Amino acid sequence: MIKSNREWLIPAVKTIILCGQENIPLRGHRDDGTLSDEISQGKFLPLLKFCIDSGDLSFQKYLETVPKNATYLSKTTQNQLIDCCHSIIMKKVLDKVKExxxxxxxxxxxxxxxxxxxxxxxxxxxxxxxxxxxxxxxxxxxxxxxxxxx
Known part of the structure; x- marks a missing residue:
C-alpha cells in the first residue's frame, strides 16, 4: 500500500517540478476545484488530468479507487509537496556550494x-x-x- 501511494505521487511531484521550472503558476486566484471540474483557473489539476488523458493508467486507477476526500490533490497538499521539493533542491544546491x-x-x-x-x-x-x-x-x-x- 505504501509503495502504491508513493507511485501515485510521482505525477503530482513531476507536475510541480515542471511548473516550477517553466514558471507556471499551480493555482489561480481561486482554485478549489477537482480533476473532474471543467473550469479551473490553475494549472496543476489540468496538467494532472492531461497525465491521465495521455495514458497514465496507474494514476487513473488510483483516483478511481481512492475516496474523494483522500485524493491528496488539495492546495494544502500542493504546498506540502512544494516545501518538500524546495528542501531537496536547496540541499543539492548547498552541497554543490560546499564542494x-x-x-x-x-x-x-x-x-x-x-x-x-x-x-x-x-x-x-x-x-x-x-x-x-x-x-x-x-x-x-x-x-x-x-x-x-x-
Whole structure:
C-alpha cells in the first residue's frame, strides 16, 4: 500500500517540478476545484488530468479507487509537496556550494507588482568538474525588514 501511494505521487511531484521550472503558476486566484471540474483557473489539476488523458493508467486507477476526500490533490497538499521539493533542491544546491572552493552571494532589490520591495538572493559558485560558474536562486526576502547583526 505504501509503495502504491508513493507511485501515485510521482505525477503530482513531476507536475510541480515542471511548473516550477517553466514558471507556471499551480493555482489561480481561486482554485478549489477537482480533476473532474471543467473550469479551473490553475494549472496543476489540468496538467494532472492531461497525465491521465495521455495514458497514465496507474494514476487513473488510483483516483478511481481512492475516496474523494483522500485524493491528496488539495492546495494544502500542493504546498506540502512544494516545501518538500524546495528542501531537496536547496540541499543539492548547498552541497554543490560546499564542494566549491569559491562562491559569492548576490543580492538585488526590486519592487514586485504589488509595490513591495523584495531582495532577490542568488549564489554563484565555481564548478571545477564542468569549469562553469553556475548561479542559483536562493530566495526572496522582504527588503523592508530590518536586519540585526550581532
Amino acid at each position: 566549491a572552493k569559491h562562491y559569492a552571494v548576490l543580492g538585488d532589490e526590486t519592487m514586485d507588482a504589488s509595490g513591495t520591495e523584495q531582495l532577490s538572493v542568488c549564489i554563484r559558485y565555481l564548478n571545477l568538474q564542468k569549469s562553469t560558474i553556475p548561479k542559483d536562486f536562493i530566495c526572496f526576502l522582504s527588503a523592508t525588514d530590518k536586519l540585526v547583526l550581532y
